[in-house]
Structure formats: C-alpha cells, structure tokens
Amino acid sequence: MAGPAKDTKITQEQVALTPAEMAKDLLVTFLLALAILGPLVGLRTTSGSGTLILEYRPLWAFGMVAAVVAVRLLSLLYGMGKMAAQGRAAPQTAALATAKAKTAIDWGKFLAPTLLVLAVALPFIAMLFPQMERRIVDLGILVLTYVMLGWGLNVVVGLAGLLDLGYVAFYAVGAYSYGLLATRYFPAWFGEGILPWAFFVTLPIAGILAALWGMILGFPVLRLRGDYLAIVTLAFGEIIRIVLINWMDFTGGPNGVSGIPRPSFFGLPFDDSPGGFAATFGLSPKPIQRIVFLYYVILVLALITNYVTMKLRKLPIGRAWEALREDEIACRSLGINTTNTKLTAFAIGAMFAGFAGSFFATRQGFISPESFNFLESATILAIVVLGGLGSQIGVVAAAVVIVGFFEVFREMNFLKAILPEGFDPVQLRMLAVGLAMVLIMRWKPRGLVTSRDPTVYLKEKKAVSADLVGEGHG
Amino acid sequence: MEYFLQQLINGITLGSIYGLIAIGYTMVYGIIGMINFAHGDVFMVGGFVSVIALIMFGITGGGGVFITLLALILVVLIAMIIAAAFNWTIERLAYRPLRGSFRLAPLISAIGMSIVLQEFVRVAQGGRPKPLQPIVTGGMEIMKRTSENGEFVVRLSNMQIIIVITTLILMAIFTAIITRTSLGRAQRACEQDMKMASLLGIDVDKTISITFIIGAALAAVAGLMFFLYYGVTDFYVGFLAGIKAFTAAVLGGIGSLPGAMLGGIIIGLIETFWSAYFTVEYKDVAAFAMLAAVLIFMPQGILGRPEVEKV
Numbered sequence: 001m002a003g004p005a006k007d008t009k010i011t012q013e014q015v016a017l018t019p020a021e022m023a024k025d026l027l028v029t030f031l032l033a034l035a036i037l038g039p040l041v042g043l044r045t046t047s048g049s050g051t052l053i054l055e056y057r058p059l060w061a062f063g064m065v066a067a068v069v070a071v072r073l074l075s076l077l078y079g080m081g082k083m084a085a086q087g088r089a090a091p092q093t094a095a096l097a098t099a100k101a102k103t104a105i106d107w108g109k110f111l112a113p114t115l116l117v118l119a120v121a122l123p124f125i126a127m128l129f130p131q132m133e134r135r136i137v138d139l140g141i142l143v144l145t146y147v148m149l150g151w152g153l154n155v156v157v158g159l160a161g162l163l164d165l166g167y168v169a170f171y172a173v174g175a176y177s178y179g180l181l182a183t184r185y186f187p188a189w190f191g192e193g194i195l196p197w198a199f200f201v202t203l204p205i206a207g208i209l210a211a212l213w214g215m216i217l218g219f220p221v222l223r224l225r226g227d228y229l230a231i232v233t234l235a236f237g238e239i240i241r242i243v244l245i246n247w248m249d250f251t252g253g254p255n256g257v258s259g260i261p262r263p264s265f266f267g268l269p270f271d272d273s274p275g276g277f278a279a280t281f282g283l284s285p286k287p288i289q290r291i292v293f294l295y296y297v298i299l300v301l302a303l304i305t306n307y308v309t310m311k312l313r314k315l316p317i318g319r320a321w322e323a324l325r326e327d328e329i330a331c332r333s334l335g336i337n338t339t340n341t342k343l344t345a346f347a348i349g350a351m352f353a354g355f356a357g358s359f360f361a362t363r364q365g366f367i368s369p370e371s372f373n374f375l376e377s378a379t380i381l382a383i384v385v386l387g388g389l390g391s392q393i394g395v396v397a398a399a400v401v402i403v404g405f406f407e408v409f410r411e412m413n414f415l416k417a418i419l420p421e422g423f424d425p426v427q428l429r430m431l432a433v434g435l436a437m438v439l440i441m442r443w444k445p446r447g448l449v450t451s452r453d454p455t456v457y458l459k460e461k462k463a464v465s466a467d468l469v470g471e472g473h474g
Numbered sequence: 475m476e477y478f479l480q481q482l483i484n485g486i487t488l489g490s491i492y493g494l495i496a497i498g499y500t501m502v503y504g505i506i507g508m509i510n511f512a513h514g515d516v517f518m519v520g521g522f523v524s525v526i527a528l529i530m531f532g533i534t535g536g537g538g539v540f541i542t543l544l545a546l547i548l549v550v551l552i553a554m555i556i557a558a559a560f561n562w563t564i565e566r567l568a569y570r571p572l573r574g575s576f577r578l579a580p581l582i583s584a585i586g587m588s589i590v591l592q593e594f595v596r597v598a599q600g601g602r603p604k605p606l607q608p609i610v611t612g613g614m615e616i617m618k619r620t621s622e623n624g625e626f627v628v629r630l631s632n633m634q635i636i637i638v639i640t641t642l643i644l645m646a647i648f649t650a651i652i653t654r655t656s657l658g659r660a661q662r663a664c665e666q667d668m669k670m671a672s673l674l675g676i677d678v679d680k681t682i683s684i685t686f687i688i689g690a691a692l693a694a695v696a697g698l699m700f701f702l703y704y705g706v707t708d709f710y711v712g713f714l715a716g717i718k719a720f721t722a723a724v725l726g727g728i729g730s731l732p733g734a735m736l737g738g739i740i741i742g743l744i745e746t747f748w749s750a751y752f753t754v755e756y757k758d759v760a761a762f763a764m765l766a767a768v769l770i771f772m773p774q775g776i777l778g779r780p781e782v783e784k785v
C-alpha cells in the first residue's frame with residue numbers, strides 16, 4: 001500500500017540525519033531497549049525459601065542494552081552510506097536482476113545432481129571418519145526428515161498458497177498409525193511373524209490415514225482464506241495433540257507408545273542372529289548398519305516426495321494449485337474447481353507428513369504427544385519460508401541451515417564460557433528460529449532461493465527472479 | 475442452580491480477561507487487516523513484568539486494603555508501559571516494513587515474533603511456572619445451600635469483583651477515546667480507508683503505532699489480573715489465552731469493540747461451563763472447536779459487518 005512511497009521518504013530523512021537527530025534516535029533506542037530488556041533480563045525470578053525471589057543481573061541487562069544501542073548506531077551510519085550509494089546505482093537494478101536470475105539457473109542446474117550424489121554417498125563418506133560415523137549419518141537422517149516434511153508442507157503452503165500451521169498433526173497421525181498398528185494390532189491380527197515387515201506394510205496405510213485426515217480437516221476450512229485458514233489449522237493441530245494426550249486407552253496418553261519395532265532389511269533383522277542382515281551378506285554385525293539403512297529409507301522417501309511434487313506441478317492439478325496461490329477469484333472465474341484443488345493439496349501434503357511420521361516412529365522406537373507441538377509445525381514452516389515458498393532446492397538449503405544451526409548451538413562450548421553457569425546454548429535455538437522467520441520476511445520475503453522456474457513457458461525457459469515479480473499476491 | 479450461578483460468576487470473570495486481550499486483536503485487525511499473532515505473548519509479558527514488580531515492591535497483600543490497591547495500580551502502570559514498549563517495537567521491527575509485501579508475509583513474521591517473545595522470556599526467566607501467594611484475598615458469600623451432601627456456597631471473591639470492575643472502567647475509558655477524541659476519529663478513519671485518511675492529513679503510521687500501544691496496555695492489565703486470579707504464570711500462557719482471545723474477537727465480529735468484549739464473555743462462559751459440566755481436559759478443544767465453527771459458519775461474527783469482497 002504505502003510501502004514504496006514511505007521508503008523513499010525514509011531514505012531522504014536518513015541522508016539528511018543531523019547529529020542531533022541521531023542522538024535523539026539513539027536515546028529512544030536506549031529507552032526502548034531498557035524497557036524491553038531491563039526487567040525481564042535484569043531481574044530474574046527464581047524460587048527460593050517457599051516463595052519467589054528476585055535475582056539481580058544488572059550487568060547482563062546493561063550489556064545487552066549497550067549492544068542494542070551500538071547495533072543501532074552502526075546501522076544508522078551504515079544506512080546513510082548505503083542509501084547514498086543506492087541512489088546512484090538505481091537505474092541498473094533491473095538489468096542486474098535479469099543477469100542474476102540467469103546465473104542462478106545455470107548454477108541451479110548442477111546443484112541438484114551434485115546434492116543428490118552427495119546425499120547418496122554420505123554414509124560412505126562418513127565411513128572415513130570412524131569415530132564420527134554414527135553422528136554424521138544421524139544428522140543426515142534428521143536433515144532428510146526435515147527436508148521431506150518441508151517438501152510436503154511446500155505443496156500446501158508454497159504451491160497452493162494455503163498457510164497450514166497444524167501440519168505437525170498429520171506427522172503425528174502417521175507416527176501413531178505406525179506405532180499403534182505395529183505394537184498392538186498387527187501382532188494380534190497376523191501374529192508376530194508380520195513384525196519385520198510391519199514398517200513396509202504400514203507405510204502406505206499411514207500415508208492414506210494421514211491423507212484422509214488432511215481431507216477431513218481440510219473440508220471445513222475450504223471457505224476460509226489467508227490468516228483465518230492459518231488460525232483454524234493451528235487450532236486443529238492443537239486439538240489432535242490434546243486428544244492424543246487425553247485419550248489414554250487408545251494412544252497411551254502422555255506416556256506415548258513405546259517398544260515400536262525397528263525396521264528390518266526387507267525381512268532380515270539387524271542383529272547377530274544367523275538369519276540376520278549381517279549373516280546373510282557375510283558382514284560382521286554392527287549397529288551402524290541399521291542407521292545406514294534408515295538413512296537410505298528416508299532418502300528414498302524424500303526423493304519420492306520430490307519426484308511426485310515435481311510431476312504434479314506439470315499436471316493440471318499442479319497448475320491449478322499455483323493459479324490458486326496467485327489469485328483465487330480469477331481461478332474460480334476460469335472454471336477451476338477450487339474445492340477439489342484445495343482438498344488435494346491438503347491431502348497430498350498430509351500424506352507425505354504421514355510417511356515421514358511413520359519413519360519417525362520406527363526410527364525413535366518411541367513416540368509421545370510432546371514431539372508434535374506447535375513449535376515443530378513452526379520449525380517446518382520456517383524451513384519452507386526460509387527456503388523460499390515454492391522452491392524445492394530452497395527447502396533442502398533451509399533444512400541444512402536450520403538443523404545445522406541447532407547443532408552449532410549444541411557444539412558452542414565457547415558460548416558456555418561466557419553465558420551464566422548452567423546455561424545451555426541449545427536453549428537459544430528456537431529463539432533463533434523465530435528471529436530467522438522475522439528477518440527473512442523483512443529482507444528476503446521470497447526466501448534464500450528466490451528464482452522460480454515457471455511451469456509453463458513460451459519457446460524458451462526463463463527463470464523469473466523474485467526481484468521482478470510483483471509482490472502483490474502471495 | 476447454585477452450582478450454575480457459581481460457574482456463571484467464574485465464566486464472566488474469565489471472559490472479562492479474554493475480552494481485554496481481544497480488543498488488541500480486533501483493533502489491529504480492523505486497521506491493518508492482520509492477525510497480531512504475538513499479541514497473546516505481549517499479554518504474557520505484561521503478566522511477567524507484573525510478577526517482577528510485585529516481588530520487587532514486596533507486595534504481599536498483608537498491608538491495608540488501600541495500600542494494596544495503590545500498589546497494584548502502580549504495578550499495573552509499569553506493566554502497561556513495558557508491554558506498550560514491546561508492542562510498539564514489534565510493530566516497528568516486524569510489521570511496518572512488511573506493509574505492501576505479499577499476503578502471508580506479516581502473518582509469518584508475527585508467528586516468528588510470537589516464538590521470539592516466548593523463547594526470550596523462557597531463556598531470561600526460566601521455563602518453570604512462577605507461583606505466588608494470593609495477594610487479593612477474601613470475598614463474600616452470595617448464596618448458601620445445605621443439603622444431605624454437605625453445604626454448597628456460592629462465592630464472589632474480591633479478586634473477581636476487581637477484575638469485572640476494572641474491565642468495566644477500562645471499557646468505558648476506551649469507548650470514550652474511540653468515540654470522542656480526535657485520536658479515535660483518526661483510528662476509525664484509518665479503519666475505513668487508510669489511503670484516504672492519509673490524504674486528508676492523518677498520520678497513518680502514528681495512528682497504527684498508538685493502536686498497538688493501546689492494545690498492549692489493555693493486554694498488560696489483563697496479564698496482571700490473570701496472574702492474580704490464578705496465582706501462577708509461565709512463558710506459555712500467552713499462546714492459549716491468545717488463541718482464545720482471538721476466537722472472542724472473531725466471534726464478536728472482528729473490528730468491533732463491543733463485539734470483542736461480548737465475544738470474550740461468551741468464550742469465558744463456554745470454557746467454564748464445559749469444564750464444569752463435561753470434561754476439564756477437553757476445555758481447550760471446546761474453545762478451538764468454537765473458533766473453527768465460528769470462522770466457518772459465521773465469519774462476520776455477532777456484531778461485525780459482513781465482509782464485501784472487491785475484485
């Protein structure tokens with residue numbers, strides 16, 4: 001609305017910022033930082049002698065306030081320099097953007113196959129580092145799980161433009177489907193013999209159940225758009241979690257489901273028995289073999305997700321999704337059935353979450369409602385947003401960044417030295433995810449990977465840089 | 475009957491708190507058409523600042539009624555100022571640069587901000603609930619019935635009286651601001667047509683900032699009262715209270731101030747009666763289902779205007 005006009009006004013103001021104005025700005029910043037950080041950081045409530053007492057931490061509060069003021073000062077000085085430079089460079093921007101888009105696609109052509117080869121080879125690369133092997137493959141599994149969830153959510157948010165804040169509910173449906181079927185129902189129905197095969201038998205069932213739930217939850221919200229839809233999906237996600245916690249007889253309540261069978265190599269268990277995987281292939285049994293197998297399972301699942309999504313984008317339904325994202329009214333006037341379009345987006349997104357959920361259950365061997373809270377949904381959404389809504393390769397990049405980020409916080413021992421006693425840097429990780437969501441929306445609303453391949457093109461394929469795409473619609 | 479009356483009192487008390495939070499949602503939605511997802515967390519921050527101030531001043535409720543009341547007013551003023559600083563900064567950092575960006579951008583940014591506030595408070599203050607002895611105690615018995623099962627007493631506590639009266643006073647002040655002052659006029663003008671308002675010389679940015687400040691101040695009052703009523707708070711209370719207050723805002727008709735209060739009281743009553751007569755575990759499910767039902771079947775709410783879609 002008033003966006004661009006306002007920006008130029010700010011530019012002029014900032015160029016003409018006098019020292020007095022700057023001092024005033026800094027004073028306001030100081031007072032705000034003091035109000036925001038002072039009480040909550042400087043005065044910590046701790047429980048002592050039966051009641052709450054305050055622990056004073058003035059150094060912390062003032063240090064952080066000083067840091068905020070310093071950052072503001074730097075950004076003011078830097079901002080003035082940048083604004084002046086931008087004024088001169090403005091005419092070239094459009095040409096530059098086209099050039100940038102061109103290089104981006106050339107680069108992108110090699111990126112995906114390289115990443116794929118890297119992903120396939122990862123367990124073998126990990127073998128070169130024997131003491132870290134397990135950890136590397138575990139991390140790979142974690143990244144791929146998030147990549148798969150991100151790709152699944154990308155169908156709903158990135159392609160169809162429906163902001164789904166309850167995505168983790170379908171992940172939970174998948175996990176509980178496998179967990180409950182494999183621990184309780186399969187042994188009763190088919191006997192113990194089915195257990196080595198349980199994962200492969202349940203996987204499609206879990207996907208179908210999750211897709212069904214996607215339709216059930218999607219149906220009532222068809223008429224809602226934008227932020228109303230987001231809030232209702234959030235509510236549905238919470239309802240499923242509350243039901244999982246409270247329906248003791250069926251889900252086990254807060255205790256969750258434990259003793260979920262581990263997957264076998266198509267019927268051959270990973271143990272040292274004569275009929276096991278190692279014995280059959282003449283290898284010495286090692287625990288890492290199962291982890292590597294899990295890694296390949298999730299890799300295949302993620303690749304299927306990607307393949308199906310890419311194919312669907314080229315089919316009428318995929319085109320309808322993207323049309324729906326850009327303009328729902330135009331879509332309806334062109335005769336696209338928005339009901340079916342939205343429901344398939346929900347169902348397919350949910351199905352992939354269901355697959356991922358089954359995998360999660362078999363990998364952990366234990367599931368509880370705690371794993372499926374709103375923060376998990378928000379993390380997956382952050383991955384999709386960070387990667388650029390609708391970009392497949394962007395999701396991979398974002399999943400690596402976010403999971404890598406979590407790990408970095410775990411490893412930062414130097415931070416432990418400067419932080420107060422007993423404070424774990426891991427605690428900061430969700431804070432960082434939240435900040436990342438805000439910052440990405442501010443500076444790069446189209447995400448890390450901004451260029452998007454058009455699905456339909458005339459004669460020649462041109463990448464559309466986000467800089468050239470009007471940001472009127474989402 | 476007595477049981478019903480008691481639940482009615484509890485429900486109205488809870489509903490008043492939701493109503494105060496809902497005003498912040500409804501005003502912001504009315505003007506810039508976005509859900510301030512972080513509003514529930516501003517309410518939580520208001521509660522936390524109140525707890526800190528209460529401990530700092532050593533208010534235990536042991537002194538006289540007058541002293542306690544004066545101290546509480548001081549505490550609530552501090553909480554209001556700090557919550558306002560939070561909300562003002564949030565608007566400046568996370569929402570204002572996104573005006574005119576694509577549709578989902580402000581909402582995603584708001585979700586990010588909500589996580590930031592929750593995690594900031596969790597890291598700075600610890601994740602455990604913060605209990606404090608009740609400060610406002612006492613009350614009166616309205617009705618008493620003795621039966622073979624023992625006696626049932628309908629109680630109206632002083633805290634409940636304070637909550638309802640404070641809400642009424644705030645609503646009166648607030649209605650006066652909106653209907654009688656030039657600030658209120660500017661706000662209503664922005665709500666109707668932001669571009670036109672700015673052409674007629676209204677500082678739209680300033681009006682929006684003030685809207686956020688007022689919303690935060692009301693949420694801070696709600697934060698203190700919520701804490702005093704339940705005697706405990708933690709970093710996560712804003713999430714649930716925020717969703718319920720948003721439900722209230724939608725139920726009453728988004729953009730409508732009396733609607734927000736009405737919606738708040740209805741949600742408070744539904745939650746209380748559900749816990750009293752059905753299952754307490756599923757009271758949040760009742761609130762969430764209510765939200766979905768309202769949005770699906772009557773998105774314009776009770777007192778709202780039907781949304782006209784322009785192509």
